[in-house]
């Protein structure tokens with residue numbers, strides 16, 4: 001039975017039909033056509049990796065800055081605020097869809113649980129919008145988390161943000177975590193009191209794209225913010241009671257500034273002590289402005305091995321903090337460089353040692369396996385000797401036929417397919 005068929009079942013005309021009736025009447029009075037409009041809601045293009053199972057709702061569109069040289073996400077797209085009414089309509093739609101899916105679960109005899117059968121019914125009904133699929137997955141995973149898109153939501157007026165988040169909590173009281181992206185430049189324009197109001201409304205975590213704590217790198221990359229402003233913003237968010245997640249970008253200093261980038265980024269983070277430090281290594285697809293600098297030779301990319309050394313220097317310089325380090329981005333070579341400071345610092349450095357102590361050939365095998373999506377840890381190579389031999393054979397074949405440059409080009413192609 002499809003979700004539409006289930007909802008048509010005459011013996012089971014549920015609350016959701018009655019509610020829709022009321023909703024439609026209200027819409028009619030307001031002269032709006034709600035037939036399909038309210039069965040979908042808007043979503044933006046990205047979310048942090050750890051928000052993959054969160055409900056995604058769009059509070060603003062695109063990025064108000066949009067100048068960072070390495071960033072492909074919103075180029076060519078104009079930033080816009082959304083009205084509180086638009087956001088409320090989207091939240092209402094997400095809520096109605098969630099209720100419909102739960103009603104479907106009851107009709108299928110699943111007792112309100114969103115299990116494989118319900119997911120299958122939703123995904124096999126082509127008449128349903130992507131919003132249904134998105135909400136169904138969120139209910140299936142049961143994370144109780146919501147991520148507010150797009151790049152810089154704290155640019156909203158405090159009272160609008162508070163109103164929108166309160167409405168979100170009213171419609172989804174089960175939400176335990178509401179998070180968003182924002183820019184340090186935007187955060188420092190808000191008072192701690194304003195941030196606290198937003199926190200009290202329900203926003204409990206902010207992801208900041210710090211990228212670097214070294215001013216020449218920030219300037220070169222047109223990040224539009226200084227290291228001092230990153231520190232000020234981070235401290236303000238923590239003072240307001242938010243959880244803070246700082247993204248940093250290994251590789252962003254290139255070959256000229258890699259060491260200063262690593263050391264100064266650690267210094268800035270030592271002054272903030274964020275809850276999370278997340279690594280997202282640089283890749284340069286042709287569609288970003290940095291690609292032109294790469295072609296001109298005014299920026300030279302770090303190799304994988306040099307980036308690993310850079311992360312070593314970065315971790316060595318972290319001091320006096322209690323942050324959790326996370327390496328959950330597919331761009332990162334070593335996913336198991338993660339842990340809590342300070343107790344896991346030595347273990348994280350050991351993970352780097354394990355990679356650096358491999359033979360040249362094994363490092364190449366690992367890189368091919370990692371960039372091809374097979375490995376996430378150096379230890380994976382020992383766990384599966386058959387796969388190891390297959391990759392080894394491939395690496396040796398490419399080197400024999402195309403030389404070391406051919407192998408590097410092959411690995412680059414594998415890695416770039418994720419950007």
Ligand code: SF4
Pocket residue numbers: 063064065066067068071072073074151183209223
């Ligand atoms: S602020 Fe963030 S989203 Fe905006 S251009 Fe820079 S990296 Fe991209």
